[in-house]
Amino acid sequence: MTTIEETRDIERSWNEIKSKIKEATKREDEIVEQDEDIKKEEVEEAVHKIKLGKAEEANNITPEMREGMEWSPGQRYALIRALHDRRGFLNAFTQTCPKCPKPKKSQNVPMKPSANSSLGAVPKTSLAKWRSWLQKVGVFYKNFEISSGQVIALLDTGAEISIIGRSGINLLESQGLEVQSPDNVSAFTAAGVTQPVQGMVRIPITINSSTKYLTFWVIPSFQRSSLQHLGYMIDTEGLRTCSEKVSAIKEFSKPHTVAELKRFLVSVSMKELLNTALVPATPDFSQQFFIQTDASDR
Structure with missing residues (x-):
């Protein structure tokens, strides 16, 4: 028979073994979590560099263009892309990334959040505001x-x-x-x-x-009365979101593996292709307004 002291020694040894196993398991879990975090950071950093690097290399972003990146996502995606031609430097306005400067709401443009859009608030405003953006x-x-x-x-x-x-x-x-x-x-x-x-x-x-x-x-299709582009309906009444178009963007998950990253980059390439394409649709500009030209060397 074992004495009371021997029993206590056995329990003490067993508790030490259990604590060591628990500590080793915890350390292993921390290593796994840290490894996953590193992989996620590498993927996000790669996507960020690809996006921002392409924009700066291809478009030579100026401070004035950077100011445009502070517009709301609704303005960048819908207004500029829907109303410009194939001018390449405007690609800079569509670069969105968690590590890029956060878009700021314009103080003089009334913005209302949209429940259907994952891109942010959608401008609902008058033709005068459209002209000022143009x-x-x-x-x-x-x-x-x-x-x-x-x-x-x-x-x-x-x-x-x-x-x-x-x-x-x-x-x-x-x-x-x-x-x-x-x-x-x-x-x-x-x-x-x-x-x-x-x-x-x-x-x-x-x-x-x-x-x-x-x-x-x-261009035969220029001056169309309405057009769907990048999740938005553009017509004579202004802008509004198309829920069926935006749902695909809302459900797109963040890439965590090489295969998912490749699929994401294919989507980015397709988005850039669409963003640089001509969108021949116009709102109603029948009312009188003032014209301001672009005097830059671009």
Whole structure:
């Protein structure tokens, strides 16, 4: 038989063994958790560098462009991408990352949160606010008259092309303006299709009492009444979210493995492809407004 002291020694030894096992298990769990955290940080850092590096390398971001990155996600994704042409430096406005500067709400633009959008608040505002945003990025619409008819066109001093719709060309031709037919010229649209450019015309535009001839490309789908793009519906009433489009973005999980990261980068590449494409849709700019041009070297 064992004595009381021997029993206590056995219990003491067993408790020491259990504490050592528990400590070793805890240390192993900490190592595993730390390893997982390192992997997550590496993935996030890789995505961050790819996004920001591509933007800075391809677009040469200036302080003015950085200021634009402080706009709300709704403004960056919907407004700029829906109303510009293929001007490359605007890619900088679509770079979103947890380690990038957080977007700030504009103090003079009323913002209302949207329950359907994972991209943030969606601007619900007047046409005057739309025009002020357009002026900030050097993109503006000009509603000009030829005889008794009015034509709306997209002007951008930093763009590769300026655009006019086919409906306006019929009026221009009736007024004696010559419309040239370019050979094998096309434009890639946000719908993922390539549309042929139907013509090219030089139109006299008067700005601040100075008349200049600007070259416009004729895009058949320009001046559409509505368009869905990047989870938003853009029409004459403004912007609103499309829940079925946004749900895919909301359900996209953060990549943790190499395979998931590859799938994520494919999605990023597709998003960049859509973001640099032409979106020929306009809100209603029939009311009078002031025009401001972009004087930068871009």
